Amino acid sequence: MHQEAEATASAGARGPATYDLVIRRAHVFDGRQKLTGLYDVAVDGAEIASVSAEPLAGRQEIDAAGAWVMPGLIDTHVHFYDVRAVSDPDSMRAFEENELPGRLGLFLEHGATTIKSVGDPTGGILDTRAGIAEGTLRGPPLLATGCGITGRDGHPAATVFGDNPWARERFTGEVDSLQEIRDLVHHLADRRVDAIKLLSEGACAHSGGPGYLWRNPAFPDGVELERLPRELLRAGVEAGHERGLRVTVHTTQQVAARGAIEAGADGLEHGVTVEPLTDRSLIDLMLEHDITYTPTLWIDDAHPDARGNLQKVSRAGVHIALGSDTFSGRGLFGANTVEEAELMVAAGMTPTQVLAAGISGASRQCARPDLGTVARGKRADLLVLDADPTADIGNLRRLRMVILNGELAVDKRRAASSGSPR
Template identity: 80%
Template sequence: MAEEPEVTEARDPAPYDLVIRRAHVFDGHQARAGLHDVAVHGGQIAAVSAEPLRGSREVDAAEGWVMPGLIDTHLHFYDVRAVSDQESVQAFEDNELPGRLDLFLQHGITTIKSVGDPTGGILRTRAEIAAGALRGPRLLATGCGITGRDGHPAATIFGDNPWARARFTAEIDSVQQMRDVVHALADQKVDAIKLLSEGACACPGSPQYVWRNAAFPVAVELERLPRDLLRAGIETGHERGLRVTVHTTQQVAAREAIEAGADGLEHGVTVEPITDHSLIDLMLERDITYTPTLWIHDEIHPDTRGNVKKVADAGVNIALGSDTFSGRGLFGANTLEEAELMVAAGMTPVQSLIAGTSSAARQCVRPDLGTVAPGKRADLIVLTADPTQDISNLRELSMTILNGEIVVDTSSPQGGIHQ
């Protein structure tokens, strides 16, 4: 008689680094039905399971919500008012920068994209965060914004600050200069390129295109970036494998940018209602990402909300970007307000959440971010209330997880963590 094979008791698999138990999940695209355990291992999401999972550390979400950490794709980090020489830059970096970075984590924002800070400083900050020398969200950066000679923001925001003007912006007036600047930024390993077609305010009743901002005393007449320079910047960025987005505010400028090959519109159309539906058709045809920045434009330009609803209803890709800058509101909190303003403009809470997660990740060309799924980067937030029904529940933050590590825990004194 054949000998029976020896039966050995199966051992439990090695536990995950972290398991968030009993959570509703918004995965970056939709809310999953039922409760799930989300497992993290080695900085990545390892499993999303309706069955219980074991971890070296376990967090009971208590039927709260897990979703990707928010991504703010449009902000300005350095204080444009305080920075006017190397000494003031050093003071900002030493005294202000660390706290402002931490504010994003405290509000559940795990990735930020700078779109117009001094190239050397912001790339140095990016490197220090990546190396663990600074605590902060994942930082992506375009370096300086590229504009025409005497364009926005060189002649507007920095009109009386020549030191900062030369570092926050690159002013060009020829195709070759444009190509040289884009190549120089690409050589420094920026994450994307930002071009500025025009300023931020076309004042009614003025025969010229005039930039005016209540925070600055002088109105400045501007011209749009010429089409040949716009096209050269976009083509060169694409040659270097970089996504190129363009700052616009008018329909005609938005069309010019798209026809020149832009990947996205920063602000989109703000100073007038979108009356040309073929422009929206062009956005869809060219797969454009529209970043409305309501936080900065909502009170100034009454047509902005209606334009956001038009493009959202049409199915245009929308990415969350607050246009946060120093001196107004609070870093991090401004991003949450942007998500709320999107809903106030007529988007659903789920559309707003998509804009701040999977769509934002797509705009940043970071497919590893913005989704709760195995293999994705474990940048997550845990909420105590449902953001898919009420977008303001983004403010009910229990935990922020970055690269698989709990970096913010507002729950119990023990943090809800079980060893």
């Protein structure tokens, strides 16, 4: 294969060298496909320096002994702050001091080496991002949209935060005019967010849009909302693009998905979940507009059509990105990311397709070409697994080591060798 020849050549081009770190004799899944044979993967600093079929020397060496090396997982849809516990400055401070560091560590413990927050309080999540980048917090690099932008009294402002006004002002940005949505997008861009998230449900009562009943197990009777008007969606997308930011839109129904795409969105968060995807022209529209579809089965698998809809768009060739919709109160941060991958396979995707969605597809969704590939010059965020994840997605749970920014961040060999009391 071309990539294998390129990998072999990368060592020869440099000649004999001693690298900072070499993972020796490993099978490699490079982010899109598995390579034939065994390779040495060399790291200098925070970057991959070589992927070679020939032996390499390192100041630190890890003998993989035929284990599997792959890029770290990227979870593109996370809600990090506890929406139930954060309701005033004191509870916010308590969460950040007592809960936040451990949750960041959980992602690494399960192999998620990049996470993307899509609707946390703007100030808090950007401070968290800075703390990770500066090294004062231990965790995977964090990408963030800041607050999610919704219509006046839209989701999640009037649903999740209906009885929590303090958090509502910080987790959500409610707009009901073209100027307001443009100003908010530019404000977030000025704060250097990594992307923009819009929510299609919810708008002012005079929008004239079709009625919408938001349903969730926590709200069995539903909450009546209206959709964000198309002109506001389009204005939000255009403002994001003016600032060079990708814009994704929360949707659950076909009509909302079509509206988001026609408004110029780059991706769909959730996609179509609450009804069967019957409109083939909508799938064609996704392909035509190069849309990324993030199925979030970890939260949406309760909907009977969510798996089948993912299967339809995946088989059609729509770009897929892994995103768990992890939030506080259910499951375990990081473990939910792995469960999402397993649910995507259960929905009909192959393990290789799901791995690509969680690595190269996710890096595309995040507009981060430095991530998601085992190749020279890419960031050295790597997993070492005891078994082939392309044969069984469950082998993501057989995690041996996590390399983050070129350094050993998680080493489960020590825990295994020390044993545990029976």
